[in-house]
Amino acid sequence: MAPAARTRVCLVALVVALAFLFLLDGGVHAASSAAEQRRRQVRSLLRRLNKPAVATIESPDGDTIDCVDISKQPAFDHPSLKNHTIQMMPSCHPQQGGLYNKSNDVAHSALTQTWHQNGKCPENTVPIRRTREEDVLDIVQRYGRKKWPSSWSNDPNRYDDDVPDAASVLRGHQHAIASAPGDDNYYGTQATFNLWEPTVERNQGFSLAQLWITSGSYANNDLNTIEAGWQVYPGLYKDSHTRLFVYWTRDAYNKTGCYNLICSGFVQTSNQIAIGASNSYFSPVSIYGGSQYDITILVWKDPKQGNWWLQVGGQDLGYWPSSIFSKLSGSAASVDWGGEVASSPDAGQTSTQMGSGHFPDEGFSKASYIKNIQLVDSTNSLKSASGVKLTAKWPMCYNVQNGTSADWGTYIFYGGPGKNPNCP
Template sequence: MIIPQIIYILVCILFFTSSVCPAHSLESRNSSHQANQTFRPGEESQKLKTIRAHLTKVNKPAVKTIQSPDGDTIDCVLSHHQPAFDHAKLKGKKPLDPPERPKGHDTTGILPEEFQLWSMSGESCPEGTVPIRRTSEQDILRANSIGRFARKLRRPIRRDTTSNGHEHAVGYVSPELYGDNYPRFFTYWTSDAYQATGCYNLLCSGFVQTNNRIAIGAAISPTSSYNGGQFDISLLIWKDPKHGNWWLEFGSGILVGYWPSFLFTHLRNSASMVQFGGEVVNSRSGFHTTTQMGSGHFAGEGFGKASYFRNLQVVDWDNSLIPLSNLRVLADHPNCYDIQGGINRVWGNYFYYGGPGRNSRCP
């Protein structure tokens, strides 16, 4: 199998999220402080100019602006002015009409009107616009460079137990991108295993948003609590048989938008692998990260305590939803994060997953 055949379109919803940023010793803080004593006004000025030029490119003119209680600024941007239409193949075009849903898809579920923090004020984006989380100077400065901003570090495509520092319970928390620990609904795409293409959300020309109710990358509300109320959201990604684009549906019946087929190579025709689960980057040397996956509790604790995926299905060649026939579960280091799968009449194929990271059995 050729590597480009397994291309991730990663869509993660994290209902339990706890992210612990790396701790720095006093010595490291002092050395960092000393390093910063060498202030170069010319370099800093040029850096800020470059950042502001990039912000002008990614932050499109807003028809309306909404302040979110979590500190985010949401811009309502004309749908045909969103970043996707900076792409040469989309210039001068408008978002496509909704495609035919897969057969067997149930859209009777009810999604609350207010499911993201920014919409709780009662404000909304007008028809013909899409809500986009505004990128700030601080967002880019956290990434250390414009080249790293909104990009994942290159890593190998997941196919066996070789994880190269990325641990899985086969989702992804990014305080660097957002500057906080709110659980967020976000997307990521790449067509070359993270080498040169792709980005989070709408931070590059790629995903075309068609919905004015959902801000990709914005905080989710309400969220589940340990041994308390549990909330989940259905997600559907499928390939439109007519035009070949990959569409994303959030909740039951709310089309978010699509990834144009021309972004990809093998995915223009079909996908060869689907993965569900959690991912935490363990880049520390000498000891394991304390970053939690899911709720921070192991799969064995079950409902109300561990995070889960349920009703797992795939769309076949006939554009029909079918149950999984060969679900395999795997955790790289089960003493740190684990996974337990099952099947029943109510939840269909499901699994619980997660864990605390570093603990007495995972030093």
């Protein structure tokens, strides 16, 4: 059993044991014993999650950043990576043919790292936010995994009537996305994402904009995904800032996969960016009817090593090793771009905003966009995505529109306010 799986089993067993002890005795002694057992379990888990640090930086915002030896980062807890040789840089980048003109109306954002005010991580280390005891409670509940699948467009059967509780699942996660034609092999994608800070109704909900690179299916429980983008997720990050995130799974979100570096898998190579840390957020973000900001994200399969690399704002941050996947060990069958919101499936319609919180027909500076949407082909060249398919199951809540232009290439506007008089 993988370390992440063992940790989840341990945590679940802990929660069950604590509840049983408390209900059985109902007394001070039982509560005291349970509390002590919890402390021991928490300390054990934190020792696993927080790798030994070469250097430690206290961030002004209260976070502790551990500079961990690059060869001892969480990725290498994965059983497939025990003898993995780190690829320090990609063998090459996709050929940038056919890029479009930059608009003078948009500023290109960068990752703001608050902890840099107090230092930087040395070479051959990676910055990782130290996990705290209060974070462990969230790990117990979610272990960094999405509760419901994301790339709905890749499996049309996901909407069939025989899907258990399909209506509540749909209300739990809603999407407005564009998908590449499903008749080709893909080796990556690049797109420029408009940055916003949408309002999220509940702590356990989130709002995001991302790309999905996928292969496999839900039906066979072998859906492989690579995901990257920005999100607002108060329950995970303890605030409402817009943050970079990464995610992956190889079994349709059943047992594998997690956000950022919470579990093994993603190999970080950059010593500059703490992915998902509470001080790594996009700033500034766009203003309705005012200044617009965006950032470009590129994911591509290294043609020599076969690993899937991530570049954000021109910086290579790391990669997903091909060995952690089954279907994505080769090419991808589908690529998607767009927005997603999540809330409790039994909470009814959510007022969580997607994108800017406004519908796509409002256009530039008011609706959120993803532009210069490109695909990486088998020659490691970028080409404009054409013939995209749009999916918005609740268009009166969240919708998506597409178009092409000389400046923006293939683009979409997407989003919406969620709950409103026309949204069921």
